[in-house]
Amino acid sequence: MREQKIGSRMTRRLSGGAALAAFCGLLGVPASALADTASEIKALKEQIKRLEARVSEQAKTNAQVRNAVNSAKTLPGLVAPPPVFVSFRNGLFVETEDKAFNFKIGGRVQADGGFASSADTMSRSNAGFRRAQLEVEGKAYKNWFYKFQYDFTGSGAAGIRDAYLAYRDKLLPEEITKQPVTFQVGNFFEPFSLEAVSSTKHITFIERAMTEALAPSRHIGVAFGAGDKHWSVKGGFFSTSPQDTAAAPPTGGAQYWDAAVRATYAPIVEEDKLLHFGSSFRYHKPNDATAATNANAYRPGQGTRDEFDVLGGSGALIRVPTALDLTCAASGSLATASTGLSLLYSPFTLKNGCLKYSYSYGFEASAAYGPFAVQAEYLASQYERNPLNALLLGNAGGSSLAYSGYYVYGSVFLTGESRAASYRGYDQNWGSPGTFADVSIKNPLDKGGLGAFEFAARYSELNLNNGGLVPGSYVYAAALVGNAAQKALANTATLGGREGNLTLALNWYPVRGVRLQANWTKVLTLSAPSDRAYLNGDRPSMFLARAQVFW
Numbered sequence: 298m299r300e301q302k303i304g305s306r307m308t309r310r311l312s313g314g315a316a317l318a319a320f321c322g323l324l325g326v327p328a329s330a331l332a333d334t335a336s337e338i339k340a341l342k343e344q345i346k347r348l349e350a351r352v353s354e355q356a357k358t359n360a361q362v363r364n365a366v367n368s369a370k371t372l373p374g375l376v377a378p379p380p381v382f383v384s385f386r387n388g389l390f391v392e393t394e395d396k397a398f399n400f401k402i403g404g405r406v407q408a409d410g411g412f413a414s415s416a417d418t419m420s421r422s423n424a425g426f427r428r429a430q431l432e433v434e435g436k437a438y439k440n441w442f443y444k445f446q447y448d449f450t451g452s453g454a455a456g457i458r459d460a461y462l463a464y465r466d467k468l469l470p471e472e473i474t475k476q477p478v479t480f481q482v483g484n485f486f487e488p489f490s491l492e493a494v495s496s497t498k499h500i501t502f503i504e505r506a507m508t509e510a511l512a513p514s515r516h517i518g519v520a521f522g523a524g525d526k527h528w529s530v531k532g533g534f535f536s537t538s539p540q541d542t543a544a545a546p547p548t549g550g551a552q553y554w555d556a557a558v559r560a561t562y563a564p565i566v567e568e569d570k571l572l573h574f575g576s577s578f579r580y581h582k583p584n585d586a587t588a589a590t591n592a593n594a595y596r597p598g599q600g601t602r603d604e605f606d607v608l609g610g611s612g613a614l615i616r617v618p619t620a621l622d623l624t625c626a627a628s629g630s631l632a633t634a635s636t637g638l639s640l641l642y643s644p645f646t647l648k649n650g651c652l653k654y655s656y657s658y659g660f661e662a663s664a665a666y667g668p669f670a671v672q673a674e675y676l677a678s679q680y681e682r683n684p685l686n687a688l689l690l691g692n693a694g695g696s697s698l699a700y701s702g703y704y705v706y707g708s709v710f711l712t713g714e715s716r717a718a719s720y721r722g723y724d725q726n727w728g729s730p731g732t733f734a735d736v737s738i739k740n741p742l743d744k745g746g747l748g749a750f751e752f753a754a755r756y757s758e759l760n761l762n763n764g765g766l767v768p769g770s771y772v773y774a775a776a777l778v779g780n781a782a783q784k785a786l787a788n789t790a791t792l793g794g795r796e797g798n799l800t801l802a803l804n805w806y807p808v809r810g811v812r813l814q815a816n817w818t819k820v821l822t823l824s825a826p827s828d829r830a831y832l833n834g835d836r837p838s839m840f841l842a843r844a845q846v847f848w
Contacts, residue, residue: 387810388848400435405498405847415837426450427843428497430458440466440477444728457539458515460484465727469523479522479727484539486729487513488520488531488559489577491661491674492704494729498847499719501672501751502802503816504604506704507759510597510616511657511676513555513579514540522730524723526566529730532558543590550585553594561661561731563722571665571717575731581655588622594655595623597678597700597761597793604757604798604818614820615761615794618828623680623698625651651682665717673705698792699763706755708802714739714749735847741808748807755800761793762824794829797822814843 380394392399410424427450434444446459461483468478486494492505493512513535520533535555561575581594588595598616617623659676677699684696708716718737723730740746800818807813818839825832 397439403848404431407845409843411841413839415835474525476525476724481520484515484517486515487535487557489513489557489579490659495732499733501753503814503841503843506757508676508702510601511678524730526722526724527563529561529723553583553586556580569667569715569717571720573663575661577659579657583624583652587624615796617793618826653681655680668710670716671707675703677701700761702759704757708753711750736806738806743808751804753802758797760795762795794826795824810847812845816841
């Protein structure tokens with residue numbers, strides 16, 4: 298309609314222009330001026346024709362849209378398609394006006410580089426991509442949620458990370474919670490430990506603390522969750538994972554399974570104040586699985602890269618040695634001691650071994666007041682074994698193994714931001730409630746500010762020194778043939794070592810979705826694993842930097 302009005306005004310102007318040309322001729326206006334006016338009139342006529350064609354085409358389109366809408370309204374069970382909202386803020390986000398459907402395309406890229414040095418053998422440097430992930434997540438029919446995430450750089454079959462479907466609905470009385478209850482199935486983090494379920498996009502340091510060696514990773518399973526702004530409970534049952542070394546148990550055997558639960562409570566949740574507590578528990582049944590199918594559970598430290606050994610190393614500095622499988626199931630029938638003595642395993646090795654079950658538990662706390670924040674966790678794992686099988690299978694007769702770790706850190710935002718503002722309860726993050734999102738920057742760089750600067754310091758420790766000796770080690774072999782003192786040593790000696798680290802960090806958040814990090818880590822104590830004796834007494838240090846972008 299607006300274009301038709303424009304065409305009418307142009308027609309009137311042309312008519313007036315023709316009359317003006319005739320009048321100018323009577324007054325003796327030069328012919329050249331009249332020629333210019335005529336060319337302008339011709340150009341205006343052509344423009345009018347183009348506008349009329351556009352108006353006609355637009356009218357056809359409008360008619361088609363009206364017909365489609367009317368047809369949708371008249372067909373049984375169909376309604377007109379709702380308007381769609383599109384946003385490009387930190388990723389592509391599309392949502393219908395009624396908020397029943399949405400999806401977001403996101404991802405992250407983390408590029409690391411650094412160097413390590415010591416008086417022994419740890420000196421090296423490296424650079425590369427720590428993670429390069431793409432993900433799609435969204436909602437359908439108001440109550441169904443989904444996410445698929447793929448890592449192009451990490452280890453594991455096909456690089457699949459999060460891949461799940463969830464259903465949310467208000468099933469509990471409002472006196473308990475006004476938030477929907479969630480049922481989730483797929484591949485995702487088991488609910489255990491604050492830092493383990495926190496996204497690497499938002500953890501304060503470049504790498505998680507060494508306690509990660511005692512926490513489960515993503516596994517295929519089903520989970521239930523409920524809560525609100527102040528409290529949350531999430532629990533479920535899990536089994537194998539695409540990130541396992543091998544996806545299948547031994548031929549004819551049964552795969553392991555876990556039952557895990559995490560509960561959190563935050564009595565204080567304000568813009569600049571926070572007090573958070575939580576606890577976790579996991580029960581693990583090995584069945585016929587071995588370290589070949591679940592290295593992180595049966596060889597703690599083998600399946601993780603700790604906060605120091607991240608420059609292309611394999612596993613952590615300390616870890617249960619490769620020669621030991623905590624299920625007592627070995628890949629072969631012989632193990633060779635460092636003395637050259639060959640020890641014959643029991644014929645019962647390949648059937649369930651000696652591990653009956655294991656369990657892990659943890660306690661967590663976090664607090665913030667203005668720009669200051671603290672966080673701490675303690676995790677422990679207990680492996681209960683059959684004493685007779687343990688003796689027959691050459692594990693020094695030990696009936697149980699116990700490992701533990703903890704960390705504590707403090708941070709301060711030099712530019713005044715508060716970590717409390719990024720806390721997300723169940724009402725804002727039902728997938729991993731009681732964790733932290735990206736920092737709310739007060740003066741971002743694109744608004745003329747300097748961004749946010751954060752300084753942090755952490756001490757963490759991991760102790761894998763409980764239990765009998767590793768079959769194949771020198772002391773173990775000597776204990777079998779030696780004196781009483783050697784036998785006593787075999788029952789109390791180390792397995793995986795003990796390590797304590799100090800890490801200092803400086804983070805810069807210029808704008809949302811971008812972070813530059815620098816970490817300096819010093820190993821303060823190091824008792825080497827029994828198969829890496831060359832590390833004893835070493836005190837390496839490392840500098841690591843990261844550039845991160847997420848959307």
